Amino acid sequence: MKRAALGLVVAGALSAQTVEPAGAGALSRGLDAENGNRAREAVTAYREAIAAGAVVQGVLGLERVFSLTMQEDSVLAVLDTLLPRFPDDGALRGVQLRALVSLGRSRAADAAFHAWRDARPDDLVPYRDYARILLFNNRAAAADTVLRDAATALGSLQGLTLELAQMRAGLGRWEEAALAWRAVVQEEAYYESAAVFSLTPTPVAARALVRAALLAGSGAASSATSAAPPTIGVRQVRAFLEVAWGSPRDGWTALSAVPVSDTAVAVWRQFGEEVERAQAWGVARDAWSAVHRARPDAVVAWRGAQAALRAGDAATALALVRGAGAGDSTARVDVAVPLELEALARLGRGAEVTARLAAESAALGPDRVRSMQRVVAWAWIRAGDVPRARAALAGATLDAEDEVAGWLALYEGELAAARQALRHVTTPDQDVVRALALLNRTTAPRAPAVGAAFLALGRADTTDAVRRFESAAADLPDAAPVLLAMAARLETGRGADGRARRLWQRVATEHAAAPEAAEAQLEWARGLRRAGDGDGAREHLEHLILTYPGSALVPQARRELDALRPQVAS
């Protein structure tokens, strides 16, 4: 990073200054030697360049070489002779300060800065450059002192806001840092990523202050300029910070209120890509939808539909893909049609999937149509119509170990067939794992009640699934704790604490020797804690630890037990 920055300075200096031929030749030799790791040769060449008049480029070359050879102090000897001749040269002064600070010679660095400042009393450059060097070396408190001096000497910190923002963030003064970054980004929007980088480490406790400071410009250190409405750049900083802090929805809230413009759409696109990287699919769906509404584009709408499907929102996915427009015909067949079919299938609209697949069969071709039969089957499964699902697969060649065949068998209560198929799934997802957890705990070949429970779950009818899993427990005693735990997990997942607690209680008391019993005790305790019964929660956590010492849940139970314990004596 430092080398890259120095390289930029060299490039700028070379282009800005007319170099004598002799100096140019020496510089060229110096760069070649530097690139070839021939430090001694490079030093000689750069010294020749300086003697020939290419003073700044030569000194910067020496600084790089001496830095690599850990001889930073050698450049100081060169500067001792050059600075009296070029006292106003900012580049040379900067080299001197960098060398002194990196050598840890703070007092000498301060003295050098004072000398430069005294030589140019009305110039902010000495303050700015020294503050930057100190910040680069993680000396934010020292940079603070320099900037305060600047405010006193120059009457304001205009032109130094960037350094002020970095300094405050370096000192952990997050609210003030946010206000300073706000001022920087209001003026120069391209500093948005620097602001995000700087403010991302804000601790949780200080984030509310940073949010307020960025959007409202409020806070102890706010000023008249910071109170102006936030520009889109500032909103972008806030939005990207929220993504980094794990709350992308808040980020979109901050950004979505911006009136439509080319800039706003460009920022929304960036945000959409960012939240896709963070796998915040619901937020990505909203961002792409907004982009598509503002500047209709089929590709964007399809991207939004994809995000919506990943977020589990098939209805929006369908609306986006149908409202996308034609787009490129090949892309429509490759992307839009499968998306539409998938969305319809997720919605359980089997008849429509069948009809759409028939309508697009010519464009898709026979191979694709065959592979899409699975999607049709899933649509009927979600509609709760297993016979039609089977019929949809009639043309497809399914062997006994195919996953879809396994699910169909399970929904029909054919446990033996389902077990045979699902255990061969190479990369089982959560649903397959959940099904196998049951199938591996019972020897029963057939259990229609269990099939009906899984089918209800497949149709996303949680209430019916819970009821059926619980009642199936009576039909299948060897798998009863698994079935009850499945029902309890579904209730816990949708926040039905009371009903969940009753089910967990059944697992814990009626099946105390089952593998699910430890989980039941933990969840029972959690339910009681949420209901404000700390003593009851403690009792179940202790029971878990003492009764199931080998359970993987014991460390977590200990944590939760610690959290329930009062610490301070009365």
Next chain:
Amino acid sequence: MTLRRLLLSLLVATRAAGAQHLLLPMDEAQANHLKAYGVIFGALVDNVRSEWLINYRGGAFLVPDLPSVRRAAALAGVTTEPVDGGTLATMRREIAEGNMDAVPLERAPRIAVYTPPDSPPWDDAVTLALSYAGIKYAKIWDDTVLATDLAQFDWIHLFHEDFTGQQNKLHLGFRDAPWFVQARERDLAMARGRGLADIPTLKKAVAEKLRAFVERGGFLFAMCGATETLELALAAAGIDIAGPYADGSPLDPAADTKLAWDRSFAFQGAHLEFAPGINAMSDIDGHQVNVPARRQPLGTFSLFGFSAKFDPVPTMLVQNHRAVMPDFYGVTTSFTRRTLKPGATVLAQEEGAPWVKYLHGSYGRGSWTYLGGHDPEDPQHNIGAPPTDLALHPNSPGYRLILNNVLFPAAKKKTLKT
């Protein structure tokens, strides 16, 4: 003696011979060293006496095998080993023949932590350790120290307070930070409320109360900046050693020569840091972490071995399953050898370095222990860093040093020879 009486006495003798104990090993066999202290502390609270087998298996504990103790250990994940009569006799013989001893632990010490009312628990290693081990404590702050009789406590721990009243000179980097301003206003209001002119005067009064607590038989444990600044505050009674930002007046230019070191516990002949822009209090701290040009790198420190039978107190304080551990920074990280009083016992040091890490000594009828650094499991401990999660460090040797200090006042008085 009737036959019935004879049978009864035989039965009692048999039960006694077969009486079971539980050993809480504190060597590498222990799954959770830190919570073991909590189990023993809990037993003492329930009036179950135990023994600290110093230098035996890392400083193991021996307790009667009671269901309540077994339950507490199991809940805490603390390893226990049943010990029958024969094994116990062998253990006692081994302890008698080696550099080991069995120290009876009689009652749970009454613990107070000097900490501001609104301080988060993770900001102080001792509070963290006590909370994690499940040891209850009372919180005290300036008003309690000044207004109540500290003899109600056996053991007081000092939060990393600056007793010179200069707020650790953090004004250099945090003068406008809300938490800094809030702490300054809180302390100033406390001082004014008690008719004291400024924060340095308030903190010196608190330091004096703490000195009297030790003199009358209390145990004081301090870490980080509390060690150095307590000493400076005690030595500077009536001398202005605070910068103008703290009390509105410059330091007494002759303060260095006026300091009365006979009033302090551990140090003498230290020199104050007069420069207002340098974040250091004196040359007591060897590492000077907040002064970039002077900052010393972290090394490792080693615990001293003491004679368990002749020096039980220092032996208790260094019980550990590790003899060497990585150093960690704090506002005061270490103590320069040059400034130590001859009576101070060095418990841990960095080999070849001009500083030591861990100190103990007596003062009046009480004693004090100083441990440099802030958090044994967070060597840098920057302000705003996330709190240490001790559940991830259940075997932390550094935190064991803190907890040794908590149990040490539980030891039977007659064994406290130093």
